[in-house]
Amino acid sequence: MNGPHDMGGEQNYGPVRPEPEEPIFHAEWEARALAITLAVGAHGRWNIDMSRFAREALPPALYLNSTYYERWIAALEHLMVKHGLLTAEELSSGRPDGGAKATPPLVAERVPEVLATGGPTSRPARRVPQFGVGDRVRTRNLHPATHTRLPKYARGKTGEIVLAHGPHVFADASALAADAPAEPLYAVRFAADELWGPDARFRGSVTLDLWEPHLERT
Numbered sequence: 001m002n003g004p005h006d007m008g009g010e011q012n013y014g015p016v017r018p019e020p021e022e023p024i025f026h027a028e029w030e031a032r033a034l035a036i037t038l039a040v041g042a043h044g045r046w047n048i049d050m051s052r053f054a055r056e057a058l059p060p061a062l063y064l065n066s067t068y069y070e071r072w073i074a075a076l077e078h079l080m081v082k083h084g085l086l087t088a089e090e091l092s093s094g095r096p097d098g099g100a101k102a103t104p105p106l107v108a109e110r111v112p113e114v115l116a117t118g119g120p121t122s123r124p125a126r127r128v129p130q131f132g133v134g135d136r137v138r139t140r141n142l143h144p145a146t147h148t149r150l151p152k153y154a155r156g157k158t159g160e161i162v163l164a165h166g167p168h169v170f171a172d173a174s175a176l177a178a179d180a181p182a183e184p185l186y187a188v189r190f191a192a193d194e195l196w197g198p199d200a201r202f203r204g205s206v207t208l209d210l211w212e213p214h215l216e217r218t
Contacts, residue, residue, distance in 0.1 A: 009153030042106035053147035123182035147175035163187035
């Protein structure tokens, strides 16, 4: 979707200032926010792409004025209410009323196993890919209403496929349905001046992982 999260190539947001020796968490509550998100996600009511869409769909003022894990918690609240794990009344009062059941199935002892396993997205091939390494392709000028892995700055641009990853769950469709199909996934390299124009100071290239529905032949 087109939202405040898609800042690539945007101006007037200020410089990016990396924090030297940045800690993993800036406060204890951030670690708890991550843990709660993983634990509740183990219910299987939504997937990672639905979670991403929930964060991206936050009101722009809330999104831009929230920290990273504040966005996670706000999106988690929305997902829990939507999927019946928490009621709006419980969320408002801060107290359980018995109207929803939200005991996570992921217990502490299983966390290392679950994190080590991850969530593989590769799938068996459904058809022959349309493109191969070395092909020149153009990204489609798409503006979907939900989550997409095709950023605004790379739409309608021409690049070269440098790697074929094979079929993977199509994230754009996965944000809408848990049984989303797999599509061929490619690493596509774009010259900096193709993305940013001839006045760009950066003269290298940018490589993006994009699915076949994002691409068309030049």
